[in-house]
Amino acid sequence: MRTNDVDIDGTTAAEPETLDVLGVGFGPSNLALALAVQEHNERSPASGRVAAAFVEQQAAFGWHRGMLLEGATMQVSFLKDLVTMRDPTSPRSFLNYLQGQGRLADFINTKTMFPSRVEFHDYLEWCAADVRHLVSYGTRAVAVHPVAGADGMVEELDVVLRGPDGERTVRTRNLVLATGLVPWLPPGVERGERVWHNSELLHRLATVDRDDSPVPPRRFVVLGAGQSAAETTEHLHRRYPDAEVRSVFSRYGYSPADDTSFANRIFDPDAVDHFYEAPSDVKQMLMDYHANTNYSVVDPELIQELYTRAYQEKVAGRQRLHVHGASRVAQVREPGAGGGDIEIDIEFLPTGEHETIGTDVVVYATGYRPIDPTMLLGDVGSWCCRADNGELLVERDYRITTAHPLRAGVYLQGPTEHTHGISSTLLSTTAVRAGEIVDSLCEHRPTEIPRGEPVTPPARPADVPVGL
Numbered sequence: 001m002r003t004n005d006v007d008i009d010g011t012t013a014a015e016p017e018t019l020d021v022l023g024v025g026f027g028p029s030n031l032a033l034a035l036a037v038q039e040h041n042e043r044s045p046a047s048g049r050v051a052a053a054f055v056e057q058q059a060a061f062g063w064h065r066g067m068l069l070e071g072a073t074m075q076v077s078f079l080k081d082l083v084t085m086r087d088p089t090s091p092r093s094f095l096n097y098l099q100g101q102g103r104l105a106d107f108i109n110t111k112t113m114f115p116s117r118v119e120f121h122d123y124l125e126w127c128a129a130d131v132r133h134l135v136s137y138g139t140r141a142v143a144v145h146p147v148a149g150a151d152g153m154v155e156e157l158d159v160v161l162r163g164p165d166g167e168r169t170v171r172t173r174n175l176v177l178a179t180g181l182v183p184w185l186p187p188g189v190e191r192g193e194r195v196w197h198n199s200e201l202l203h204r205l206a207t208v209d210r211d212d213s214p215v216p217p218r219r220f221v222v223l224g225a226g227q228s229a230a231e232t233t234e235h236l237h238r239r240y241p242d243a244e245v246r247s248v249f250s251r252y253g254y255s256p257a258d259d260t261s262f263a264n265r266i267f268d269p270d271a272v273d274h275f276y277e278a279p280s281d282v283k284q285m286l287m288d289y290h291a292n293t294n295y296s297v298v299d300p301e302l303i304q305e306l307y308t309r310a311y312q313e314k315v316a317g318r319q320r321l322h323v324h325g326a327s328r329v330a331q332v333r334e335p336g337a338g339g340g341d342i343e344i345d346i347e348f349l350p351t352g353e354h355e356t357i358g359t360d361v362v363v364y365a366t367g368y369r370p371i372d373p374t375m376l377l378g379d380v381g382s383w384c385c386r387a388d389n390g391e392l393l394v395e396r397d398y399r400i401t402t403a404h405p406l407r408a409g410v411y412l413q414g415p416t417e418h419t420h421g422i423s424s425t426l427l428s429t430t431a432v433r434a435g436e437i438v439d440s441l442c443e444h445r446p447t448e449i450p451r452g453e454p455v456t457p458p459a460r461p462a463d464v465p466v467g468l
Helices: 028-042 094-101 104-109 117-130 198-208 227-239 263-267 269-277 280-293 300-316 373-383 430-443
Strands: 002-008 011-016 021-024 052-056 135-137 140-148 154-163 166-172 174-177 181-183 195-197 219-223 244-248 321-324 327-333 342-348 353-359 361-364 368-370 409-412
Touching: 021 028, 021 166, 028 052, 028 117, 028 430, 094 104, 094 117, 140 373, 195 198, 198 227, 198 361, 219 227, 219 353, 227 244, 227 300, 244 327, 263 269, 263 280, 269 430, 300 321, 342 361, 373 409, 409 430
Parallel strands: 021 052, 021 174, 052 135, 174 409, 195 361, 219 244, 219 361, 244 321
Antiparallel strands: 002 011, 140 154, 154 166, 181 368, 327 342, 342 353
């Protein structure tokens, strides 16, 4: 029997009465999982196939579209695509994508391991199109309800989905939460017409470039010291040849990313095993030692490019690019209803000296933060086990440790740095992780489950939000 029809772009795809897995969020992580499921099913008999579906609140696939800057390249090798580290023979590899686009020889001739971000995003869209039948776009999971069997155990979950055609409920044996990170702004800062987060940069600039734009592209201030901040600064400086661009951060200068071969071992699949088994103090030590491979660091070539531009402008006597190192923004005063400049007080930390500047736009390149992955689960989250410090307990196969009577699986893709290491939110181990989750789904598959009924779990605190 098949129920729960899914309307996708005007076509109807049937879901089984109970899914083996429902993925929430459809960025690169769950896209990789969808590809792993697809390839597992292609080589499995009907009885061994995994019934999967995914939901994504965006109207179409997209990954950091606001930062697909011209000339920006990936910071990981193309071999760390969505499949190759799991199965080098997969037809969904970046190399096979290039062959299909007629660009394989051309790419080889670039002599690089790092494609442009625009090209890699096109590869991701190419992969997403291949599993389009598994995804409901424009759809959010808004509630999760436990379903108890005759023995009182919760082997299944009812997930309420809200999409273009209203609400429907899907029953699943497992959930995979891959809801990504959310842009972070300092406390008290709110986005506005002239205050942006860099994640929306290209969308905002498209508005600025209109003839009727209320924001002139004359002066920009970029706050942040990482790769995105440096890329934003470079892009604004190049895109607007008459504009003044200021970069403000508390380090004396941009810090280079450690991309050396030995340090890169921290992103190897084997390193996940090592990190998972390590004592807590060793985990923290490794995170501290190797934070400079990923956090608040910049590619050395980009650092040199920005320094060269600033120096050449000094030589020419026309300074447009200003880098305020060892500094912080002490205050931001937005203009009133009558318009005018945004005024920013910049403090030079070594001396405490203050400088006030006016600007048209402030761009916060202040990174992203994880959200509590259990916020979707509502009261079901009370069965998810946590350590004394509040961190979720996550098993090696990325499955949350759960308490009686919850047996349905809840897997995490992304917010597992505390258990699986620094690569958790990055592309490096995405392909391997997807394969491990598929293997786990198959290992935990029950032989037969009696049809259960919804039950009420212990209540969670009233201030815990529900829905993603």
